[in-house]
């Protein structure tokens with residue numbers, strides 16, 4: 429199928445959905461009772477997202493927000509409430525039927541919010557060639573759309589172009605734990621249902637970094653479907669378009685607090701836990717952003733951290749036998765690669781098989797949000813205990 433045919437098929441799919449209001453797609457996590465107070469049912473009925481990118485405290489008052497693939501407008505209207513009357517929201521979609529529903533509900537939502545006029549504008553256009561000026565946007569949101577685009581890298585480049593320096597994105601989308609096979613990719617129905625177009629996590633995040641974003645990391649993940657052993661997951665990711673730096677900064681050193689024993693950031697800087705590392709102004713800027721700010725001690729002079737300093741975090745594995753039960757850990761940022769305290773090296777987006785001991789380690793609060801764990805065992809697993817050398821390194 430050519431790119432144009434695919435786009436046409438997707439648009440027809442969503443035009444049909446807008447007309448029938450059929451149920452489709454994925455787990456979202458909306459508080460519908462709350463949304464019903466100001467968003468008409470006609471919009472809520474055609475909510476086809478896979479997350480809540482406008483509902484995770486990502487949107488700030490007064491901001492200009494762009495929603496890529498806005499559909500019936502559910503996230504634009506949530507963003508409209510959050511930016512307040514001084515902010516602005518642009519919804520972008522390629523399907524006329526979706527735009528018509530969104531546009532006719534915009535004045536109703538504005539009235540329900542007590543605004544004198546709607547602060548939401550819906551534009552017709554493609555995610556790959558957005559009708560949006562350079563550097564005009566503070567925050568990009570998108571909900572279950574980019575997987576539908578045949579050329580995701582083009583979308584990522586456009587996202588980077590329209591964001592202002594210092595801007596950021598929070599997008600929910602469907603991704604896969606591995607490369608989706610060709611026979612699924614060419615299944616038009618599954619593509620339209622937000623499955624076959626899913627990129628492996630490493631390619632999705634890698635594409636965002638290649639487009640110029642930094643600090644790309646997971647905010648939330650929900651398992652969705654497994655088809656022929658391919659795990660499809662809904663993830664919400666955030667990342668930054670950092671502004672140019674003039675080189676002036678008080679931060680000259682960064683000390684990794686943990687829980688990782690070693691980490692490599694997207695600028696190639698290597699950190700060992702507890703060891704102060706001299707950093708550039710650009711790196712200092714990156715490490716000031718969440719979630720890095722919780723993982724590092726930033727200082728003007730070197731600050732080594734040693735046990736039992738409570739600022740140092742190490743999660744040691746239990747001295748117990750391990751059981752292999754089919755679990756794989758997918759590290760989801762904000763680093764390129766990290767090591768734990770049991771000699772595992774995790775590369776972002778690449779599943780690594782882990783035993784019960786490591787599963788328990790990664791379940792620790794200090795690792796919360798850094799990993800997605802899937803189980804690839806298709807049948808119940810016997811799970812005999814394996815012996816580990818005292819001191820670790822069983823896996």
Ligand SMILES: C[S@@+](CC[C@H](N)C(=O)[O-])C[C@H]1O[C@@H](n2cnc3c(N)ncnc32)[C@H](O)[C@@H]1O
Nearest residue numbers: 442475476477497498499521522523554555571
């Ligand atoms: C799964 S729906 C999600 C709609 C909305 N974000 C929501 O959460 O309800 C996908 C939407 O993206 C639009 N879309 C898909 N591919 C697009 C593209 N390449 N450019 C612009 N819009 C696109 C479709 O028309 C459809 O309205």
